[in-house]
Amino acid sequence: MRESKHKVGLIFFPAFDWAISPDHPEREERLLYTRDQIMEEGLFDIPGIEEFRPAIASDAQINRTHICVPSTSEVITESHRIAAGGTITAADLVLNGEVDRSFALLRPPGHHAMRVVHGSRGFCVVNNEAIMVEHIRHTYGPNLRIAIVDTDAHHGDGTQDIFYNDPGVLHISLHQDGRTLYPGSGFMNERGGPAAYGQTINVPLPPGTGDEGILYVLEHLVLPILAEFEPDVIVNAAGQDNHYTDPLTNMNFTAQGYARLTELLSPDIVVLEGGYSIEGALPYVNAGLILALAGLDYSAAREPDWSEDKVKQSPRVTEAVKGIVGQLQRMWSTRHDVDLGAVFGTGRVFERRRQIYYDTDGIMEEQLEHIRLCPNCSGWRSIYSGATRGLGRATLIAAVLIPWHCCPQCRREAENRHDANAAESRFRHVYLQDVEKDVFIGS
């Protein structure tokens, strides 16, 4: 068999015995046909493509990213630990130099899971990529620059939330316009927090965007930005629900388009996100993606029912995409000229209030967040969060986050705040998450 150009590690874990519920899209059957296709294609026999077992993520690894309420072990299942652990394995394989690239082809997905986790939203509980990013920085160096390109049809709102004030991470999300699809966010004006302004880039695409449009965004926006950001690691959050057969979305992406995207992007690590056309899309998209990742010819990897008419992008969409790209190019190139004082205020802290809905679990969260506007570091953060299930009483928690490269002043303030939180009886739980010292306190 032709040897792959790039050595690829595949962490394939279809979790054939786990479902959110029997008829949920995130069910046992989801990767069955993908398994059948890649086995039948003999992809695991290609010299240079190797399969690996996923690791199982520990509480400590998850707690570097999340504040799980009440605790990590109480909100996640073993399947989530394996999905996060498999993503960590994908990172280790690449960063150890064992393979050139890796693909965590596993479930359940994670990109809708935010920093604070009260339950499951958008089929996600914990954020696989984010947990992996913290593992990378913890294990291989806190100064590694990481770019996440999220190509799922849904806005990667969880990942955006986790890294929106993180200067070490660039987050680009390409998705169907939030006015027409869950989670209803991901607009161009969401650009990141005071310490990482401009490093959150949202590309809301009109319904009907196909290969042409997505590849246009890649070539004219994503690749130039990556070239400028100079990441050490490129991660592709590879949701496959932008496929023309997906039942939940209205996009027109194909297996060929996905393979080409992979070839152009040259990601170090690919992580499966959504994608629920389990028969018509996933088997073919994944086969094409794996071939492209390995640097092999993928020209014959297409859907059996593919036809040009089916996936043609309308001229109106093409124009719209060009317009969006033009605007985002300008925003990127002028990001340093923006007066941050006008955006975040000139006080000691920036405050944001949000409501977050957990569709899968039916939870409403109210969140108040303070970011210390610090001239010496990205600033410590304080989060107050109350979650209500149905008509029940809200559970109120307080969390303090100490970022990478935290200045001594911020660290003191943060630790004091945590002590003060702990002394207050109105908080059911208080947390301190210190990524820099790798300390997590939850009580």
Added chain:
Amino acid sequence: MYIIGIDVGGTNTDVALIKDDVVVATGKVPTDHDNLAESTAAALECILDTYSGQESLKLHLSTTLCTNTIIEGKGEPTAVLAVPGPGMRIEDLGLGFAVQILEGSVDHRGREVAGISISEVHDALKAASAEGTAALAIVGKFSHRNPAQELAIEEVAKNAYPEFRHITLGHRLSGRPNFPRRLSTSYLNAGVAKTQARFVDMIQRVMVRGKDIGPVFVLKADGGTMTLEDSLIRPVETILSGPAASIMGARALTAYPKENAVIVDIGGTTTDIAVQIGGEAVFQRQGAEIAGHRTLVPALFARSIGLGGDSEIRVLSEEADSGTARLEIGPKRAGIPAALGGSRATPTDAAVTLGLASIGDVERARKAVAIIGVELGYGIEEAARAIIDAFTNKLTKEIEDTYAYLESRPVYTVSELLASPDIRPKAIIGLGGPAHVFIPKAAEAIGLAWEVLPRYQEANAIGSGASRPTAAVTLHADTALGTITVPEMDYVGKLRTKRLFDLEKARTDARQWAYKKGRSLGITSLEDIVIIEEESFNMVRGFYTTGRIFTIRAQVRPDVRRVRAAKIGGRSQ
């Protein structure tokens, strides 16, 4: 009851006569490749004196014939017609043989997506026929889910092109996925069919001439047997039966038949490591590999390493903390041991030097080992001990690597990932000439019980005789489509009562099919059929359950006849 086990190897033809559970005679004749019938007959002759002629007699044959034919590239020219549909390009598969690509396509659930073109099939067959090809392989992607296109092409070939005497269809060889492997397996099968046919013909003549021999069984790569008739249809399954015979011999003779154990066969050039878990041999994950071809032929797992009694010994110049660590043994062969007239020291010479083996000339062995000693700055005995230790270290490391590899084999369910069974060995079953030198030391290093089987030279023939029938089927049912297939049995059916077809029914059906396949092999009870893999998926479309998918693999319970032969053994603790 008597069984004759024969292993026709590359150099020798070994034979063993088993009476009930005792090896009563063994023999050996040189293999005559130009006249296999003669040398096989000679092997039979040398033990038939022991046979009274009163009781029933079975013959188990393991032959390297197809293996050699493939390795030497002497198979019949074979035309391969493939229906790949979309996916990986055939030219990237690196198959090592030409493939004629035909229109048509079947998807992962076995639905026909694009039809074949009969006129294109005719063109392809005409072209192959014009080249004088007599062997034909027809292989479709996903043909294990729906063989209709393969069957349609076969029909054209059979009706209009009688010149194709050996036709192999991919789906009949295996119910497992992997199109490239299905292509290779089918190609090899069609290519060796004529060779096997000639061999079977010879065997039948030998039998007529000899005494009244009962049914003849042929050994396969999975360490089981099939009928002589089946070997004409699926000759490719006889590849690598020699190594399988040795493993089966070890399993027939071992004192650890039901435990987790590692079988280590130390030869002159290589050491082969096989694994037994709870009394069953471990299989290759997908299938045998031979001469660069990856196949779907079920095969016993064996890891072959370049380490043996005749291995080359090199002294590394780098500083290391001990002489042992400075020694590199294998993977190349040095030649015959110095004790036997070779020019360089080998591990065998180290054993001879220390009086652990009595082979050839001790003085020659000592002289050769002394040269290594000078390089290390050691005396002769010290150098010999360092060589033995280096060999043992490499062996234990390879055993550890083997288990690490097996334990890292992927699993696809949460329960399997969380609760992996304990496969670690409790004992080393050693065989091969140098085994008695190294196995006790390796066992001590790992902390295992050990035994060395004394009749290692006949283990292959004993294993051939002690082997039992194996046969497996794969049942795939899709209640939404209302289809049920058992490719190995060439069965495609419609589910009449989709709603009533459940997992229990799927299991029952699969067992029945395996039983049907096993009957020709002498299986007389459904009790001997076991289910080894099963999958059951609910299919949900638009929030409604539309059907279920079942894949059940059932097989004749693999077994080995336990036989007795004197042996030595011990425990390390």
